[in-house]
């Protein structure tokens with residue numbers, strides 16, 4: 224193996240092949256659930272270097288695990304514990320290659336941090352709307368590889384819908400330049416869409432051309448207190464009817480999710496402390512006066528009809544940011560509380576109230592004292608339906624004893640309602656068993672055929688997504 228390491232050093236520079244010392248930032252996932260061991264962490268600085276690294280690994284029969292910001296939640300971006308995989312970190316590839324204001328596109332390298340792209344678009348007077356709580360450290364390569372969703376999907380779509388073109392290094396070490404900024408290009412199979420959501424199993428995304436949008440004149444954020452999940456869905460229906468494409472965010476948070484935030488981040492103000500369910504709405508409009516008038520009208524009607532018990536509209540940008548901060552602090556508060564069972568589920572919005580009510584009874588009967596942390600992107604039919612150990616019980620013991628049975632109940636109920644067991648986080652290592660069990664044999668057969676055609680030697684992130 225010394226020869227491979229020497230060749231890698233000669234290719235990317237010795238300083239960018241990390242072999243000894245503490246590599247936990249790369250080898251342990253964000254949730255600290257997966258701990259792998261890499262042969263080396265290799266940090267190429269250009270597409271040509273990525274291609275050379277892939278070719279070298281190929282010659283040595285060594286598999287690769289691409290990694291961006293290592294914020295993924297399904298254990299897909301860390302190596303296994305064999306000590307034989309090369310971890311390919313894209314973190315040095317941070318160049319914004321072009322902003323084309325007339326074409327409303329931005330082309331950037333895969334290691335660009337999402338927040339940096341949002342800022343660059345903003346400085347050009349435009350908007351890159353992909354937005355999630357990990358935006359300060361996740362990368363656009365990782366966002367596309369996992370087809371990330373986030374808080375603006377309702378209006379702008381997920382990562383797939385925000386991407387026009389890709390540059391990819393194939394498992395053979397060739398470079399596919401598909402960096403098109405075209406909205407229309409019907410010239411055969413859509414290779415771009417194949418790589419989006421492929422979680423590093425088909426090739427390495429090295430750059431992307433992304434869709435920008437005009438910046439709305441004003442955005443306005445509000446919190447509304449609802450007495451039930453049915454009332455939240457009724458408010459969503461009303462908000463959609465009244466605000467149409469102006470509605471850019473619609474998030475729900477059950478009381479216990481916000482209680483965890485209060486426990487671990489006690490300085491964050493909670494404007495509606497008594498709410499059983501809290502809804503965060505965001506609206507975009509040409510100017511602030513219109514935004515406020517529209518939002519206040521919708522909330523006024525909802526108060527009158529009894530869907531909403533109380534509401535606050537942010538008075539300033541700082542207040543609006545504080546309301547979003549509350550929502551975005553839930554995963555962090557959960558991480559502070561201890562390891563938990565993460566369920567990132569999608570359902571038709573109409574099926575959500577029935578699911579939430581039935582599941583709470585089922586799971587509490589199965590594990591008395593279980594704590595349900597329910598929050599998420601209700602506007603997209605996407606709930607983070609997370610399960611925390613009963614107060615005072617060991618999280619590790621809870622997972623070991625109950626994870627399989629609880630997940631089976633949750634996913635059976637989700638699938639029976641036409642839902643998905645992974646809405647936006649992907650499959651990685653965590654959900655590969657569910658994929659094998661629950662995806663149709665026809666779909667699995669086509670997925671395996673694609674993997675076999677593009678990566679016949681199984682060098683790209685083996686064991687992830689499709690399993691061994």
Ligand code: FAD
Pocket residue numbers: 253288289290291292293294295296299300301313333354355356357360361362363364365366367368369370371372373374422423424426427428429554555647648651684687
């Ligand atoms: P990594 O974690 O490094 O990798 C993720 C996967 O992509 C791995 O399989 C990896 O092998 C692959 N990969 C990474 N880079 C490349 C590349 N260049 N080429 C090929 N494959 C690659 N997700 C949502 O969808 N919506 C949310 O609202 C959301 N909120 C989150 C909040 C928090 C606090 C955290 C920690 C995570 C959240 N996530 C959310 C998870 C989300 O998937 C990631 O944050 C993000 O999309 C992953 O980007 P990353 O650069 O960290 O990728």
